[in-house]
Amino acid sequence: MRRWPRLLLTGALVLAGLAGAQFTFTKLNLAGQQVQSVDLYGAEYASQVTLGDLLDVKRDGSLVRVTGLGHVLLLPLDEDQVRATTDFNTVQLDAQRVQARTATWVNGNIYLPLDTLARGLGAAYQKGKFTLPTRTLQNVSSRAGKDTDRLVLDLSRDVTVRDELKGTVLRIILKGTVGQTQRYTTRGAFIPYADVKQEGENTVVSFTLPQNSGYRVYPVVRQGGTRIVVDVGPGIPNDTPVLMERLAKPLIVLDPARVEGLGKDVTLEVARRSAELLTKAGWQVKLTREQGSALPLNEKLRLARASDVYLALDLGRFPKTTRGGVTVYENTGRSPAKFVNALRNGTENPPLGSLAVGDMGATRRLSELLRGELKGSGVTARQDSVARMLTLSETAQAALLLEVGWAGNAQDRANLGTEARMQALSVSVARSVATYLTARANNASQVASAGAGVTP
Structure with missing residues (x-):
């Protein structure tokens, strides 16, 4: 019975503390x-x-680190709630130390003052409402150097930034950002001007990248916002020459299958004619075989992996079939290379990754171009898919199988014996491949003007 007064006293003290x-x-x-x-x-x-x-809020000893919107805030963690809610505490907002309310404990959880957060993050705050600042491009400035020019983009808060080269134009894409459309002139020799345009929800800053110049893009946190710095000029190493070379001088591989018993080697003939047209137009073409020789399988697979367009040519062969006609097969199988699959599935997204590995859309675009060219030449071609063809699955870029007819179909054999059909097939292959690669170069990245070919 004597314990009850003590328990009652303890309970009273707890209630008093909560109160x-x-x-x-x-x-x-x-x-x-x-x-x-x-x-x-x-x-x-x-x-x-x-x-x-x-925000990313983490306790670091006696401090609470708040990271987000392009800012880093350091708030002391004070167990004394009364003291924490006064503005006599020293907190760090990015690189600036100010007097403000700080973090404290409430029922065993870390709580942070909203007015201090708003001050450090550049947000708008009134009791009951915390509003993030609009992503805005506030200013564009520049600095000229001996071998490097600098473009500085001042933003109201952190943004997602993506850079891309289209032709010789470098585009800095500021996701979800509002900017005023105008041209900024500079005193620099490497960036004489930069254009700012609104494209949907994004602001795009673009300018011409000088020849033999590299560039780098990186963020800098500053008080009151975020800064994106772009350095351009011959003083910046150009770290993408190998990938750019694929656009400037792509490799076309034509792989004609050997088919016996037709009197002439029709697949090789189509491949040779197509290669001649493409070579005259300035494109780089490799054939996997000639009349009396053929590359070994390993060498053929090496070419397939290095190719920007891989086109296999064959005739359908199946006993007692009634099938006939021309068919364009699109490769839909998985690659044996995990890196290729990761890029196609979107699980990996390195810079310029699309230049190293094409998606399935690239194969579809080439297929549509080829069928369109054949139709324009009076040849109707069906579209189908193939998933278990070794050479096509090894390619990282566009890959097709063109079935020029069926060996057991009398009409197909007769058509393939005419000059008109051979010319239609050859020209269609050459023109579709050249059109596809030209569009890829124009839309994807920087092109060396002397390296790429033209449409035959």
């Missing part, structure tokens, strides 16, 4: 989402968990 912690639960509009916050001694706080979808 002394003057906070109430409130509602907060956090960047458009309704969440819970607390009013602690007149200041509004939100928990680490609540802020977790917007």
Whole structure:
């Protein structure tokens, strides 16, 4: 019985402690989402968990590190709630130290002051509403150097940045950012001007990349926003020559299958004629065999892996079949290379990865071009798919099988014996391949003007 007074006294002290912690639960509009916050001694706080979808909040000893929107904030973690809610605490907002409210504990959880967060992140805040700043391109400035020019893009907050080369034009894409359309002139020799345009939800800054110049793009955190720096000039190493060479001088591989008993080697004849047209137009072409010789399988597979277009030519052969006509087969099988599959599936996305590995859309585009050229020459071609052809599966770029007819079909044999059909097949192959590679070069990246060919 004597224990009851002590228990009652302990309970009273606990209740007194809770009563002394003057906070109430409130509602907060956090960047458009309704969440819970607390009013602690007149200041509004939100928990680490609540802020977790917007910011990276981590405890680092006696400090709380807040990372997000292009900023890093360091707030002391004070167990004294009353002291934490005063503005006599020293907190660090990026590189600046200021007096403001700081982090504290509430019911065993870390809570952070919303006014301090807004101040450090450049957000708008009033009690019950925390609004993120709009992603805005605020200013474009430049600096000229001896062998490098610098373009500086000042932004209101962090943005996702992507750079791409189209032809000789370098495009800096600022995702989800608003910018004013105009041209900025500079005093630089390597970036004389830069154009800013709004493309949908993105702002694009573009300029011509000088010959023999490299570039680099990187972010810099500053007080009140984020800065994207672009350095351009011969002083920057050009670290993409191998991939660019694939656009400047792509490799076309024609692989004619040997078919006996037709009187003439029709697949080789079509391949030879196509190769001659493409070579005269300036393209690089390899054949996997000639009349009396053929490459071994390993060498053929090596060419397939190195090719930008791989086109196998064959005749359908199946006993007692009634099939006939021309068919274009698209490769749909998985590659034996995990890296190729990862790029095609989107699980890996390295810079300029599309130049190393083409997606299945590349094969489809080439197929459509080839069938269109054949149709224009009076030849109807069906479209089909093939998944288990070794050479096609080894390719990382566009790969097709052109079935020029069926060996057992009398009409097909008669057609293939005419000059008109051989010319239609050869010209269609050459023109479709050249059109596909020209479009890829124009749309994908920088092209060396002397390296690429033209359409035959």
